[in-house]
Amino acid sequence: MPHKTFFWFFFPSGLAMVLFIGLPIFSSFFQSLHIEPEQILIEVETCDPFGCETEVQVDQEATALARAENPLGRFNGLETYKDRNHLAFGEVKEAWVSTNNFSDFMKKVLNLPFYKSLLFTLTFCFSVTPCVIVLGFIVALSVNVLAKSIKGMVIFGTILPMIVTPLIGSLVLFWMIDSQGILGATIQIIFDDPNLSLKSSKKLTWITLIIYGIWHNTPFAFVVFYAGLQTVPQDPMEAAVIDGASRSQRVRHIVLPHLYPVATFIALICLMDNFRVFEPIIGFSAEGVAQSLSWMIYKDLRNETLMLFGSAGATSMLTILGVGILLTPVLIRTWKEFKTER
Amino acid sequence: MESKVNKYSKQLIIINSIFIIFWLTISVFPFLWTLWGSLKVKADFFSRADWYYAISGFNTLIETGRNFTLNGYIESWTEGEFGRAALNTIIVTISVVSISLFLGTLGAYALSRSTYKYTFWILIAALIFRAMPHITLVSGYLFPFFQFGVWGILPTTIIVLVAINQPFTLWLLYSFFKTVPKELDESALIDGCSYFQAFRFIIMPVMWPGVITAGLFSLMLAYNDFTVTALLLNQENYTMVPKINAYLGTVEYGGNYMWAVASVVSATAPLFMIVMFFQRQLISGLTAGAVKG
Numbered sequence: 001m002p003h004k005t006f007f008w009f010f011f012p013s014g015l016a017m018v019l020f021i022g023l024p025i026f027s028s029f030f031q032s033l034h035i036e037p038e039q040i041l042i043e044v045e046t047c048d049p050f051g052c053e054t055e056v057q058v059d060q061e062a063t064a065l066a067r068a069e070n071p072l073g074r075f076n077g078l079e080t081y082k083d084r085n086h087l088a089f090g091e092v093k094e095a096w097v098s099t100n101n102f103s104d105f106m107k108k109v110l111n112l113p114f115y116k117s118l119l120f121t122l123t124f125c126f127s128v129t130p131c132v133i134v135l136g137f138i139v140a141l142s143v144n145v146l147a148k149s150i151k152g153m154v155i156f157g158t159i160l161p162m163i164v165t166p167l168i169g170s171l172v173l174f175w176m177i178d179s180q181g182i183l184g185a186t187i188q189i190i191f192d193d194p195n196l197s198l199k200s201s202k203k204l205t206w207i208t209l210i211i212y213g214i215w216h217n218t219p220f221a222f223v224v225f226y227a228g229l230q231t232v233p234q235d236p237m238e239a240a241v242i243d244g245a246s247r248s249q250r251v252r253h254i255v256l257p258h259l260y261p262v263a264t265f266i267a268l269i270c271l272m273d274n275f276r277v278f279e280p281i282i283g284f285s286a287e288g289v290a291q292s293l294s295w296m297i298y299k300d301l302r303n304e305t306l307m308l309f310g311s312a313g314a315t316s317m318l319t320i321l322g323v324g325i326l327l328t329p330v331l332i333r334t335w336k337e338f339k340t341e342r
Numbered sequence: 343m344e345s346k347v348n349k350y351s352k353q354l355i356i357i358n359s360i361f362i363i364f365w366l367t368i369s370v371f372p373f374l375w376t377l378w379g380s381l382k383v384k385a386d387f388f389s390r391a392d393w394y395y396a397i398s399g400f401n402t403l404i405e406t407g408r409n410f411t412l413n414g415y416i417e418s419w420t421e422g423e424f425g426r427a428a429l430n431t432i433i434v435t436i437s438v439v440s441i442s443l444f445l446g447t448l449g450a451y452a453l454s455r456s457t458y459k460y461t462f463w464i465l466i467a468a469l470i471f472r473a474m475p476h477i478t479l480v481s482g483y484l485f486p487f488f489q490f491g492v493w494g495i496l497p498t499t500i501i502v503l504v505a506i507n508q509p510f511t512l513w514l515l516y517s518f519f520k521t522v523p524k525e526l527d528e529s530a531l532i533d534g535c536s537y538f539q540a541f542r543f544i545i546m547p548v549m550w551p552g553v554i555t556a557g558l559f560s561l562m563l564a565y566n567d568f569t570v571t572a573l574l575l576n577q578e579n580y581t582m583v584p585k586i587n588a589y590l591g592t593v594e595y596g597g598n599y600m601w602a603v604a605s606v607v608s609a610t611a612p613l614f615m616i617v618m619f620f621q622r623q624l625i626s627g628l629t630a631g632a633v634k635g
Contacts, residue, residue, distance in 0.1 A: 001456040005537045009466070013449030013508055020505030024482025031485055049558045072485065139365055142358045145350060154362060156621055157370045163375075163617050165566030167582055168606050171590075172372045174604065175379070177387060182375065211569050215368065223625055247354070276475035278567055282587065294477045294569075301481055301573055307486050316478035323473050331466065 025320065032313030035076035036306055044300040073310065080314040085296075086319075088112045114318070117291045121322075123206065124277050124292065128213035129270040133263055135214065136221025139250070143222070144229050155226075162219035170283025178207060202289040209290055212280050217273070221266045223235050229255070268330050275323060293319045373610065380607045381410040394397045406416050414604030418589070422601045424608065426578075427585035431565060431609075434500055434581055438564035439557050439596050442504045446556060447549070449508070450472040451541050452516035455527070465516065468509035476506060483574065494576035502570055511556050518552030519545070555623040558616075565613060580608040 012284035095108035278294035379387035385401035565624040573583040
């Protein structure tokens with residue numbers, strides 16, 4: 001296809017991506033270099049029968065004016081990245097000096113907002129993904145065995161958790177595990193502890209969120225594995241049966257190696273998607289004990305008084321950096337594939 | 343050939359059936375339970391005293407005089423203005439699906455038929471774009487959108503969703519176009535068709551399965567989106583998902599839980615029906631990327 005034809009065919013799609021995916025990344029970066037105008041303070045003297053007092057107040061009008069004049073705020077360089085809510089170099093250094101052993105130091109660092117979110121995001125990613133792969137594989141194997149007549153129905157039921165949006169999915173589960181919901185109340189009865197609630201402790205909330213993540217992602221792994229199972233070559237299977245291999249041996253030595261590339265595909269997609277976890281945190285109202293990187297950005301943008309564009313921008317850039325690191329293996333794989341194709 | 347490979351012992355079949363029933367319970371029951379609960383009053387669905395009330399409908403009987411009530415639905419659709427949100431969702435979904443299919447088929451066709459190296463780099467760029475968390479993009483949009491005064495309205499959100507959706511649509515349709523033999527459009531070109539005519543009259547008619555799959559994924563993205571719609575739309579223009587979130591926590595609606603429960607059911611039911619109808623296409627789309635790799 002000549003360059004010119006290609007250009008016109010691709011132009012609308014390319015334009016949309018450049019304008020609304022490429023540019024915002026730069027815009028985010030640009031914002032992260034700026035900081036919101038500070039509030040302008042004035043001293044006000046208030047007098048009452050008991051005498052006069054001077055107090056410092058926010059001059060709303062002047063602040064609004066300053067913000068209207070220069071909405072992006074003043075240039076701040078990389079300072080936002082270094083502040084307490086992001087990489088917090090100062091605090092980390094302080095923690096290093098003031099603590100004697102490594103675990104105390106880690107405890108201190110992981111209490112800083114950014115590192116706390118990073119820890120949750122990574123924990124979520126790396127605990128959900130392996131479980132999803134194993135569970136998805138098992139479900140695929142057992143659905144594959146079913147009779148044709150009920151397969152369609154079972155597949156439909158299986159993929160339901162995946163097709164609802166994470167917010168709705170997490171709400172549906174949240175209403176059940178609520179201490180007044182069916183599961184929450186049952187658990188209280190089983191453990192005979194009327195105060196036991198999945199929301200009450202940090203550990204339990206994290207586990208709940210991870211279970212939700214598994215529930216939501218397993219159908220995807222199932223569907224992909226199921227499709228992969230259909231392509232398993234039959235000849236080696238026949239040969240294995242004749243040689244007297246048991247079912248588990250066949251799965252281990254023929255099916256698994258065949259599905260290995262499929263598993264890596266699922267792993268990477270899962271990691272990528274779970275790295276942006278944030279809707280379940282809202283659905284489970286878990287903001288107090290579990291924050292993710294995406295949730296931090298959301299919080300900055302949802303700020304009641306003033307949107308913290310600078311702070312959101314800086315977190316965004318750090319998140320994108322994280323995605324980049326996760327994505328490197330995929331890129332290398334695609335590059336190799338492309339080379340062998342030529 | 344029905345061979346020994348597909349013979350299963352009785353034991354295996356029993357274990358397998360138990361597992362499947364267990365699994366289906368996990369994946370389906372929460373939705374059935376929510377549907378059931380949406381027909382009760384709050385005191386039953388979130389019953390402090392005894393969760394068995396949720397089944398017997400004890401308080402529902404006292405409060406409304408019947409075992410089931412449609413109050414949650416009626417109130418959320420009238421007072422809660424859920425109808426407005428539903429209409430917005432329909433507008434957004436239809437626009438996003440049609441625009442992104444239009445752009446996506448053109449772009450993916452070009453990518454699949456060009457032999458130059460830059461197509462590879464474009465696909466890689468699309469892959470990177472696909473991985474971007476949506477919220478990082480939104481943080482980049484908000485400021486310029488405020489400045490240009492286009493924040494809060496539906497068209498902006500539609501265009502943004504189309505763009506966010508493009509990388510995946512391109513990859514998906516690209517792999518579908520690759521399966522259509524090149525000779526088909528080459529012969530059309532020799533007969534004097536332009537590239538666009540070959541695309542429109544020769545290739546598109548055989549591409550329907552792929553287009554439906556891609557359309558279904560665009561539909562799910564647009565219908566389900568929370569990140570973009572919650573931050574880029576103002577309250578009046580909210581689509582269904584941010585509206586449900588608004589029922590839960592804001593002062594305006596006073597955390598009206600049963601509205602949220604009823605609207606969750608109202609929002610989920612159409613999606614399930616669509617998916618039931620197009621299930622096969624959905625699965626072929628999910629596997630398009632994997633089976634080759």
